[in-house]
Amino acid sequence: MKFIKKENDNFQKIAKTGLLVLTSAFFAACSSDDDSIPEIINEEELITTMKVSLVPENGGETLVLNFQDLDGDGSNEPIIDSEILAANTIYSGTILLLNETTDPAENSTLEVAEEGEAHQFFYSNNAGMITNYTDEDSNGNPIGINFSLETSAATSGSLTIILRHEPNKSAEGVTDGNIENAGGETDILVTFPITVE
Amino acid sequence: MHNYSCWLFLLLGISAVGQNCQSTLSGKTIDFHNNSPLIGATVIVVGPEKATLTDLNGNFTIKGLCDGTYRLQISHPECLTKTLSVKIDGETFVEIHLEHHIDQLEKVVVKGNAFENALKSADEKRLSSKEIARYSAGSLGDALKKISGVSSLNTGSTISKPVIQGLSGSRILIMNHGTRMQAQEWGAEHAPNVDINSAGSISVIKGAAALQYGGDAVGGIIKIEPERVPRIDSLYGKTLFSAARNGRGASLTSSLTKSYKNGWFAVLQGTLKRFGDFETPEYVLSNTGFSEKDASFRFGFDKYTHGLEAYYSYFHSELGILSASHLGGIEDLFRALESEKPLIIRDFTYKIDAPKQEVSHHLAKLKYFKRFKNWGKLTLQYDFQQNHRLEFDRRRDSEDNVRPAIDLTLKTHSFSADFELNKINGFEGKIGIVGRYQDNYSNPETGVKRLIPDYWQLDFGGYAIASYDFNEKISAEAGFRYDFSHIDAYKYYATSLWEKRNYDEIFPEFEVKEYGTQLLTHPKLDFHAFSATAGINYAFDEDWKLLFNYSLASRIPNPSELFSEGLHHSASRIEIGDLRFGKETANKFSFSLHKQSEVFSFSLSPYINLIDDFMLLEPIGARKTIRGSFYVWEYRQTNARLFGMDFDASVKLAEQLRSEHSFSIVKGKDVSQKKALIHIPPANTLNRLIYSTEKMGNLRIALESKYVFEQNEFPNNNFEIFLPVSQATETVDISTPPEAYHLLNFYAGIDLTKTKNYRLRLGLDITNLFNKKYRAYLNRQRYYADNLGRNFALRLNLNY
Numbered sequence: 002m003k004f005i006k007k008e009n010d011n012f013q014k015i016a017k018t019g020l021l022v023l024t025s026a027f028f029a030a031c032s033s034d035d036d037s038i039p040e041i042i043n044e045e046e047l048i049t050t051m052k053v054s055l056v057p058e059n060g061g062e063t064l065v066l067n068f069q070d071l072d073g074d075g076s077n078e079p080i081i082d083s084e085i086l087a088a089n090t091i092y093s094g095t096i097l098l099l100n101e102t103t104d105p106a107e108n109s110t111l112e113v114a115e116e117g118e119a120h121q122f123f124y125s126n127n128a129g130m131i132t133n134y135t136d137e138d139s140n141g142n143p144i145g146i147n148f149s150l151e152t153s154a155a156t157s158g159s160l161t162i163i164l165r166h167e168p169n170k171s172a173e174g175v176t177d178g179n180i181e182n183a184g185g186e187t188d189i190l191v192t193f194p195i196t197v198e
Numbered sequence: 199m200h201n202y203s204c205w206l207f208l209l210l211g212i213s214a215v216g217q218n219c220q221s222t223l224s225g226k227t228i229d230f231h232n233n234s235p236l237i238g239a240t241v242i243v244v245g246p247e248k249a250t251l252t253d254l255n256g257n258f259t260i261k262g263l264c265d266g267t268y269r270l271q272i273s274h275p276e277c278l279t280k281t282l283s284v285k286i287d288g289e290t291f292v293e294i295h296l297e298h299h300i301d302q303l304e305k306v307v308v309k310g311n312a313f314e315n316a317l318k319s320a321d322e323k324r325l326s327s328k329e330i331a332r333y334s335a336g337s338l339g340d341a342l343k344k345i346s347g348v349s350s351l352n353t354g355s356t357i358s359k360p361v362i363q364g365l366s367g368s369r370i371l372i373m374n375h376g377t378r379m380q381a382q383e384w385g386a387e388h389a390p391n392v393d394i395n396s397a398g399s400i401s402v403i404k405g406a407a408a409l410q411y412g413g414d415a416v417g418g419i420i421k422i423e424p425e426r427v428p429r430i431d432s433l434y435g436k437t438l439f440s441a442a443r444n445g446r447g448a449s450l451t452s453s454l455t456k457s458y459k460n461g462w463f464a465v466l467q468g469t470l471k472r473f474g475d476f477e478t479p480e481y482v483l484s485n486t487g488f489s490e491k492d493a494s495f496r497f498g499f500d501k502y503t504h505g506l507e508a509y510y511s512y513f514h515s516e517l518g519i520l521s522a523s524h525l526g527g528i529e530d531l532f533r534a535l536e537s538e539k540p541l542i543i544r545d546f547t548y549k550i551d552a553p554k555q556e557v558s559h560h561l562a563k564l565k566y567f568k569r570f571k572n573w574g575k576l577t578l579q580y581d582f583q584q585n586h587r588l589e590f591d592r593r594r595d596s597e598d599n600v601r602p603a604i605d606l607t608l609k610t611h612s613f614s615a616d617f618e619l620n621k622i623n624g625f626e627g628k629i630g631i632v633g634r635y636q637d638n639y640s641n642p643e644t645g646v647k648r649l650i651p652d653y654w655q656l657d658f659g660g661y662a663i664a665s666y667d668f669n670e671k672i673s674a675e676a677g678f679r680y681d682f683s684h685i686d687a688y689k690y691y692a693t694s695l696w697e698k699r700n701y702d703e704i705f706p707e708f709e710v711k712e713y714g715t716q717l718l719t720h721p722k723l724d725f726h727a728f729s730a731t732a733g734i735n736y737a738f739d740e741d742w743k744l745l746f747n748y749s750l751a752s753r754i755p756n757p758s759e760l761f762s763e764g765l766h767h768s769a770s771r772i773e774i775g776d777l778r779f780g781k782e783t784a785n786k787f788s789f790s791l792h793k794q795s796e797v798f799s800f801s802l803s804p805y806i807n808l809i810d811d812f813m814l815l816e817p818i819g820a821r822k823t824i825r826g827s828f829y830v831w832e833y834r835q836t837n838a839r840l841f842g843m844d845f846d847a848s849v850k851l852a853e854q855l856r857s858e859h860s861f862s863i864v865k866g867k868d869v870s871q872k873k874a875l876i877h878i879p880p881a882n883t884l885n886r887l888i889y890s891t892e893k894m895g896n897l898r899i900a901l902e903s904k905y906v907f908e909q910n911e912f913p914n915n916n917f918e919i920f921l922p923v924s925q926a927t928e929t930v931d932i933s934t935p936p937e938a939y940h941l942l943n944f945y946a947g948i949d950l951t952k953t954k955n956y957r958l959r960l961g962l963d964i965t966n967l968f969n970k971k972y973r974a975y976l977n978r979q980r981y982y983a984d985n986l987g988r989n990f991a992l993r994l995n996l997n998y
Contacts, residue, residue, distance in 0.1 A: 184542065186524060
């Protein structure tokens with residue numbers, strides 16, 4: 002500050018005031034840190050679990066295929082439980098999507114049903130099974146939360162269930178369950194090992 | 199002996215006339231101390247040997263000059279004769295301070311340019327206001343690509359991040375109006391939050407040598423500086439309107455400057471841009487529109503002995519992200535790669551839907567300087583920045599799309615003090631300190647796990663740089679800097695990752711509490727960083743010079759490199775940072791040979807950058823989730839080596855015909871793993887033929903050719919993945935760079951009206967003249983769609 006004295010008094014004032022303002026603003030800023038702990042976020046869009054219940058049309062025990070990945074995109078591998086299906090049987094299938102990180106678990110299938118026009122499930126398998134849609138959205142197109150599954154001869158393979166967001170349901174073959182031209186974004190893609198006996 | 203001051207204060211109001219030989223150099227010579235005009239000073243333009251005497255008001259005018267760099271010789275009976283170089287280019291105002299010591303006059307040469315170079319021993323390439331005007335509707339990243347060695351990392355057509363000699367993101371420091379931008383630059387899809395129209399000049403320093411700005415610019419520094427305001431009583435403005443065919447949009451920018459002879463000034467500036475979906479040669483890029491609204495205001499006074507400036511700027515942009523690039527997992531990516539066209543193509547619209555980004559940035563600054571006789575100049579600055587970033591994803595419930603998936607607020611306060619010593623016996627120096635406090639808040643309302651945790655960071659730094667002129671030909675400079683940073687974060691980790699990484703053993707003190715599958719942690723990290731530079735400038739003669747610079751840069755890991763953990767929706771990949779990271783250290787050696795003459799100029803600049811503990815993000819495998827498999831990209835540290843070369847040349851072919859050439863190449867190698875580095879820009883060459891005449895309304899026509907080679911050095915990060923849909927194991931090729939491409943651009947400009955008081959100029963730009971279909975390696979949308987097709991743009995440029 003020694004040099005400033007030689008100069009114009011006004012500017013000494015400006016400089017001093019300026020310094021004061023700047024310094025205090027800086028320290029005010031530094032001390033304004035809030036050390037409060039941020040609240041936890043439980044991923045709302047997260048789906049941790051898919052349960053596919055298969056009810057044999059001619060009566061019998063309901064089978065449940067279960068996919069569960071509680072840490073979402075975390076590094077733990079998902080747990081996949083499958084069942085042994087009976088040969089030459091027609092099952093009535095229903096898909097249930099859950100977010101089990103909340104208590105009680107959130108049923109995400111409801112969201113899919115609500116926006117049925119913007120969602121569609123697709124099923125593909127290499128175990129000789131035939132799947133058909135048994136539900137409709139408001140436009141009369143399938144959603145695929147409910148479906149039928151018909152097994153044939155005893156074999157083993159896999160069943161893949163895919164949920165597409167914003168598929169093009171008017172594209173060729175899509176309402177028949179052909180995913181080829183469906184487009185859209187994949188919301189669910191789960192593969193179950195299947196044994197038909 | 200008279201002890202009168204021969205402080206010359208030259209205000210060169212160069213009347214803006216195109217690239218021709220009708221430019222007029224005018225100015226005023228003023229005795230600094232009493233502001234009285236210096237009468238009868240002789241001003242000679244060396245080369246054309248045009249001379250004149252200053253009049254009773256100290257004014258002079260020299261007509262009929264070609265654009266270019268000239269040496270001016272100014273002599274006055276009471277002052278020492280001195281030559282200085284002046285660049286005559288459009289409406290550049292050149293401010294020259296002359297002092298009465300010979301040694302101090304040396305400085306005039308540097309200051310003779312309207313904008314001062316930060317360094318003597320390292321290259322600084324600059325875009326003039328005229329060049330900036332051409333990119334008025336575009337982005338900073340696009341404009342900078344004109345400079346050799348600068349490329350861009352793009353996400354689609356609107357998000358463009360500059361890459362300098364192969365490096366980008368946190369390795370590039372952006373100085374906006376003297377303030378270091380703090381705008382979450384760590385993200386690959388985070389474009390600089392800068393209105394290009396607020397700049398009077400933009401320059402690039404390719405390296406970390408300018409220590410006054412920071413010691414962590416491993417890649418380089420981009421300086422955005424405002425237009426100089428002349429010390430005259432004046433009111434002037436400019437308005438630029440441009441309309442483009444591709445994107446069917448327009449941009450309007452305007453600025454108004456009021457200046458006074460006593461040094462007071464005020465500048466008001468604003469920009470509006472609005473574009474709809476852009477188009478490739480074959481289809482619409484759905485949801486790629488954008489809107490931008492910017493404003494800035496600055497005022498203050500500059501009395502040479504002291505000055506004060508206040509600046510405020512606001513930047514707001516809303517950017518659509520290509521619908522087809524918003525994907526689920528690898529299966530969707532495979533579909534996108536297999537398809538010739540994007541998976542979602544809709545009709546053209548101006549509507550911007552999710553996925554999109556909305557970013558606002560406030561910058562307020564107060565700067566004061568004072569010169570102390572015989573000592574130097576003290577500058578004090580306080581600035582505040584607030585960056586608010588919202589990213590919207592497509593949610594399952596589309597009504598919920600209005601709720602952002604990322605909501606980050608970054609506030610930064612900085613204070614700096616710099617002292618520049620007067621030049622004494624060829625020696626000059628600068629010292630400074632900086633303190634910075636930063637706070638990041640991640641809004642939990644998103645309902646999506648935080649990509650970047652809440653944290654605060656405190657930085658302190660100090661530097662000293664000095665230069666010494668051995669003689670007329672050789673000067674050297676050196677400097678060092680020390681920075682301390684403390685990061686204090688609260689983060690919820692997935693317990694599974696925390697344990698898998700052994701963080702529970704390495705950082706048990708960070709653990710706070712476990713909540714189900716998540717673990718609350720409180721990392722506190724300290725970093726110390728040293729940086730240094732040394733360089734030599736050797737001028738053989740008037741035309742030739744050789745520069746050499748060595749710089750040591752240290753960069754601490756950014757929040758993304760440290761804390762990333764989880765699915766990054768907009769990139770459709772799982773990204774994992776590393777809490778164990780230390781700083782990365784770069785040793786860069788750069789050489790530069792320059793020749794400058796009217797007929798032929800060139801510069802050749804080879805460099806090598808050796809980086810220890812280089813942080814990079816690379817795919818390491820796939821992880822199965824309920825949404826299918828996702829690539830896992832993990833940050834790792836390695837030793838890297840980048841070397842390359844930038845070449846520029848300009849040749850005068852005929853009186854009105856000039857050609858410009860540039861070529862850059864960079865090779866990046868991961869030395870530890872003995873493979874190529876990911877995302878290194880391919881070699882490219884830019885060649886331009888320019889015809890300009892003073893007749894026909896300063897007609898200027900340019901044809902530009904840009905050839906980008908195929909990047910043939912890349913790491914192979916492809917994995918074999920079992921795809922349930924096709925029931926087959928496939929290789930999803932995310933590594934192979936796209937083919938080489940060649941684009942032609944055309945530009946023409948002509949004055950419609952030109953009077954003493956205003957000038958209206960019309961410009962026509964055609965980019966991608968032949969509507970070439972291409973994809974670029976450094977564009978993240980290359981997996982999904984082609985780059986832009988042909989564009990016609992009309993520009994109206996009014997100066998008044």
